[in-house]
Amino acid sequence: MNTVTSLIHGRALLRSLLVVALVTAGPAFSAEQSAPGQSVAEPPSALDAAGQLQRLVIKPRFGFGWLRVAGGVQFQTGGITKSVLFYGPGIARVSAHKGQSHTRQSSLVVVASPQAPALDIAESADALIVAGAGLRAVVDKRTGTIAFQRPDGTPLVREQEAPVLTPGTEPSGTQTYVVEQRFALTPDESLYGLGQYNEPYMDYRGREVLMVQTNIGIVVPFMVSTRRYGLLWDTYSKMRFSDGPQGAAFRAENAPAGVDYYVVAGDTMDEVIAGYRYLTGAAPMFPKYAFGLFMSKERYATQQRLLEVVRRFRRESFPLDVIVQDWQYWAGQKDGQWDGNWSGMVWDPERYPDPAGMTRTLHDDLHTRLMVSIWPSIGNDTALAGELDAKGLRFEPLHWISKRARIYDAFSEEGRAIHFKHAKKGLFDIGVDALWMDGTEVEVGGAAHDPAEVEADIKRLGRNAMGDFGRYLNVYSLLTTRGVYEGQRASADLGDKRVFTLTRSAWAGQQRYAAMPWSGDTTASWDALRAQIAGGLNVSMAGLPYWTQDVGGFFVNAPGGERDPAYRELFARWNQFGIFNPIYRIHGTSIEREPWAFKALEPAVYRSIHRAAELRYRLLPYTYSLAWASTHDGYTMMRGLAMDFPDQPALRRVDDTYMFGPAFLVQPITRPMFHAELPPPPTVPATQLRTPDAQPGLELEYYRGMEFEQLASRTVDLQAEHHWPGPPLDSVPPGLDGLQNFSARWQGRIIAAEDGEHEIGVEGDDGFRVWLDDKLVVEDWKESGARFAGGRVELRKGQAVRVRIDYFQKGGGRSMRLAWRTPSERIALAEHQRRLDPRQATLLPAGTDWYDFWTGQRHAGGASAARRYAIDEFPLFVRAGSIVPLGPVVQYADEKPDAPYEIRIYPGADGRFTLYDDDGESYRYEKGEYATVALAWDDAQHTLRIGAREGSFPGMTEQRELNVRLMPSGPGDRVQTKTVRFHGEPVELSFTQ
Template sequence: MPQRLSLLLTTVSLGLLPTVTLAQQSQQTSTGLTLTTDSVTVDVQFYSPDIVRVFKQPKGHSKNKQSLVVVLAPAPGKLRYGKQGNLLTVSSATTQARLNPQTGQVSFFTSKGQPLVSELAAGLRFTPKTDLGEPTYQVRQTFRLTPGEAIYGLGQHQDGWLNYRGHKTRLRQQNLDIAVPVLHSSKGYGLFWDNYSSTQFTDDDKGTTFDSEVGDCADYYLLNGQGSADGVVARYRTLTGQAPLFPRWTLGFWQSKERYKSQQELLEVVEKYRSLGVPLDGIVQDWQYWGEDNDYWNSTEFGNPRFPDPKGMVDKVHALHAHQIISVWPSFGNKTKVFQELKQRNMLYDFITWPPTHHVQVYDAFNPAARDLYWSYLNKNIFALGMDGWWLDATEPDQIHPLSSDDENQTALGSFRRVRNAFPLLTTTGVYQHQRQTTTDKRVFILTRSAFAGQQRNATMTWSGDVQSSWDVLAKQLPAALNLSLAGVPYWNSDIGGFFPNGQYPKGVKDPAFQELFTRWQQFAAFTPMMRAHGEATPREIYQFGERGTWAFDSQEKYINLRYRLLPYLYSIMWGVTHAAGTLMRALPMDFPQDPKVADLGSEYLFGPAFLVRPVTESQYVTRADKNVLGTTDFTKTKTTDVYLPAGASWVDFWTGRRQTGGQTVSRETPIDVLPLYVRAGSVLPLAPRQQYTGEKDGAPLEIRVYPGANGEFTLYEDENDTYNYEKGAYATIRMRWDDKARQLTFDSRAGSFPGMQAARTFRVVLVDEQHGTGLGQDDAPAKEVKYAGQKTTIKL
């Protein structure tokens, strides 16, 4: 039985009876401590030694809450209880919570007594309100941060900030903005605010506040990363779910546009890439494959006569060694079969959505039966064709009218106002779980426009929405992506060139000014989790920009080829995301927390452990007098871009092999086909041969580049590339270790195996300097050939 403690606070005058009797109660529990003050009940629950939940309700209220996000059950390990002055304490091996028995204020410390974060003494506010006639509250909790502390995360926002100190942002799902209420501190802790309504986040001189529109409780989790940014992300994933592995082919190049209007057009694109010898792995079919009448919107059926043989189309794509995904929405036209069945079962909302007509309505993704029905149509009409993945569009969902009465809709979990931010989590949950139940032979891949905490467990790749085609927007994609990663959501991409070119580039692909923007955006995209060309109004296929030998074509082809050379590196890191809660797009504070110059540097980042990427985000070679006039190109003078090399490492220019020390800003020449790209000294980088699609040359030797200047290592991961057999242990790893002083590279014994694994293979090891192993590389670069049969092998370079 829990031990019950009663604290009786009295004021006593000498020789007189007590004049004040204010009773506060605390109770030790198996997972923490419960405290009742005169106004609030506070539960502190340890889910692990590093993860602590704080759950507060007004005194006398006892509503249970089932989190939509959290998948972890409390397992605190051994806890210690005590007092610190007049404060109650409960501690794990790594984390201590201190509670003020009079106010209910909670503060967190490390096991050594170092402060992490504290609530303000008067930082909690429950403001009574009604929601669909039911009593509830607007809930606000304010925290006190330390001076100089940087804060990141909160999802994806288009404001251009990396560090949110001194800023505010609204956490509400919409096209371009993704609400993930996870705050990530430079002190190595995180806070997850477990509320699903629109929330105002503010950091100012009054504190750091989450202010949510609806809530019966204040509910948040402290994530003690023990001083490490990776530790914060790992605790978040432990709490909310790990990210499953995508199929390897998704790392290749993707071609898309709004939209391919026929089966023939789509197939001709794939065939053209193959005939040109430009690599391609993914093709996307956008909307209206169902027809052009909005009453049949998103029927999930190929009702458009221009798609006469959808299964034949998918089969042909596969025969060309490519893959296809298709656009599906959470809304349905009133003449579709799925609409009629959902309406009959009262599973539709009535707010205005896109396209803006009352004949199109959104389904209730919070209803498990509605998710079942949704999948039944996707399965029989689309997945059964052999389709390889899903483009779940408008998963906010997209409300077209700001005064729409969407909040007043009833969902299976209460008002839409109460749960709106969790809509993308629930709709992707339905597709992910149902496909997993349908087959284990094809990994789930979901491209989606919105996300919420926990959504990484649904095999989702988020994109940044219908962004404008402009240099300013391109620059803002970097901090937007990095903050989503810092919030724990690992997979992100954007429409190469921006979705809407019309405002800036009405002549589209024919305008050299748009070509320059597209070229630089594509260079950036080569170093994001998904490299995907997409947009409206103008075609985006590489051959639309000119022929081979023209600058726009050649630069694009160069970076597509580079992407395919990086496949072993990328797939191994993707395994690290799944296996070790890793992060692919890494804001520089993650790896260089002691360098104050990177705390708010959102213009560059690490891509995995090896690459420092500094995209060019301004026009350098094309000028225009007017947006309606084609730009003028001038390559006579090579321009430059400033790059900060973080302190604490040496950096090797990927293109030249030149090594430079960290802690300085360098001016890097940036001809139109050069992205400033540096490799951390000590990196071991596996590269594949050039190929037209993933898997084309799996038996060929891998090039292993070693960048001297520090010790380093890399673990090469391999499996069947699709299926979920890796979850049963069907995979293999080879750890490669570089000893810089001894000039030795060691291939450790292979760990694990899988069906079809190459028992023996060849590695071509290149020691990088200014003459060897630079840029895309040459197959005839001086190399030491290693025949590897799975046993430990060491070579000297």
């Protein structure tokens, strides 16, 4: 059945579970659980048959002894103490240590409490069987390993061997464990979740994953299986997951409580993820505006420019809900000067003279919300730093981007409170609607993409308010977003305004703080787009309902940026993916990326971007209802195919296609169809370079300053290819003080290798100019990421062309490469262009029919559907039996709250959908102030039943026109339309067959 309202069996039971406190009765075996979320050294309580507390003495067999404890059982074998505690139907916790847990810290992740369920415990000579609702654990007395099964005995997952627990010591001298736990998996299961690792695959079978947060990596230690179970690891250090011939294994380098994991079982993968949300907290509703378009770039440098951009959106009738102010808006900050005012949450009065007035204009005149970037690194000269330092709540190592900024201690409750106080004063109190919390992995050094370097940087922070950073390597984001959420909810004037936070990292449980990750600073390419799809799906299947990314890629290396036709095609396709993300967001650097920038360059691309954005806004009733299902039922909006079709092996490794809610099958196009993506041009070989006096190489001059202010040194460069510092110069160039704010000039000749037209230019970061035979052919004199730009010249083999390159480096990436495309390479690229295919084939899941959203053509499932796609269309199919509510095209989410809805029905199966609405911005829904309407399609009777409206809220639209459209089910059929004025009473509409 195609339904959102009935997806997860037993959710009501999960929500109504009673919290049962555990009582300690004195030492028996050393255990880890004595209070909700705590890992401690005291044991759980032993119970007799009547449920009374008592101490049990069991004669061990095979060195095995066990006792009944509140919530489960505890046993000991091979010198290891283990416990199995039940947290609810289908949910159990396993913990294991060598007689001592080296922490009394409450869990940062799990907020549920262990229960005292009715357990059936049976014992044989070889096994102890503990059965609770929805799950049973079978303990092998010889090894102490645990096998989990369904109540009918169907295997789920089992420990392959006893845990490996190696005692360790942290730098502070605190004891800990290095742990490994292996599992035996069935050959036919696939594994998903765990977060995002910038890879193009989803299924982790046969893979190895290093679980360390990075700029472009999101770690969420929850994994789900197609056998409908999940594993949640409650350990915060560096971890590694691997799967191979010897089984699957989780390893952690610092696990103070030993092995500590949760098994979650269900009849569907939705039930499994709902169990994860029960354990770690429900995701609150985002404000309705969050489901429109976020326009962002690095960055809007003035208040005037930010307002100009929003006004242009309105003039262009291009929908927009949120404008984003990225970094460097703070007081004292001047372009190009890093100082001690970093992220002080105080606006520069010269560039932003009236931020409160700016937000009023955005809200009242332009109907747009404002999101503002903040960082965990705090400049030394800020009032925020002064207050933190008075309490010792900043770490000593300097942040890479400023020699006068340090990371604040988000592990301290007081530190979080101070941090939020300044965010409120400088941002929320002047009307800012949402925060963008950048660098929360937490970024310290500049090599933010390299897990090993990020790990080393974080560990250099030393100790935080909870302990060593080795123990708490991956969870900074969870703590700092907690501070914002709790601060807003507790605020007298902000507490009823929904929290929405964007953050560059995530951890299990972060969804309860209304914090959503994005995938970091990607570099634009078709391969990167492809990896974003798989990564976003694995974040969603790790239990986080919301995820987003930078439409168009953050860095753009295309020659000419937005002026490059190949990049424009990539941007249009990336944007089509973006509208089917939970949150739709355009962001990046290097190019102009406001949509109208494409309007004059290529009208067809602009129409594609505009059409996609309008579809996103038409889908708001559908998307907002899915958001409610995510909050209320633990639903997942962006769904790998295995979630809905887990028993179709052919779909297990389809990594570029997914479901968006119950209706839409989405396959973003991830390859060029019209403009070939050009590979990087080869570096001009050293054999083809000559100095002005005919010696090998080019003459090279280094200058202090970015405009050749002072000659620093002169040398001969044998091959003009540099990544500073690196070969051929592994240190600062002679005469320079450092690797920022310098310029360089290369002069000499290039010897042609072939007859014909050559393209000669530079791939560089930052600015460069190129002259060929004294003619300026490239003018790209701006701070920007690495990209190639060149000029064309007709040459004969052996002919020399004079070349001059001017280059400046400001900061960040440092590279310059003299490159070319010879005539033969250009011919090969032209042939590649001719082979591009505008057709795309989509594998449609079996068991249902599918409708092409654009053409209405119906296709049988289990086969491929292929056709040509123009730049403004892509493979988008609707499952038979779907009910899709659509609103009008609007310019912002709440522009027309009482507008008619179109209700599309795609026949071929029964279907259900629940429409949801509330005030869109407050937490009154938590008190029951919301309304739902159940829609049910009976395919055999060709009848739509619109249920009575359930509930209400202040400002609710009392009546709405519903235009119900039954889509054609076959050739020759026509759309059938019926219009009803819905007043909240049940309605039944019948259609002809």
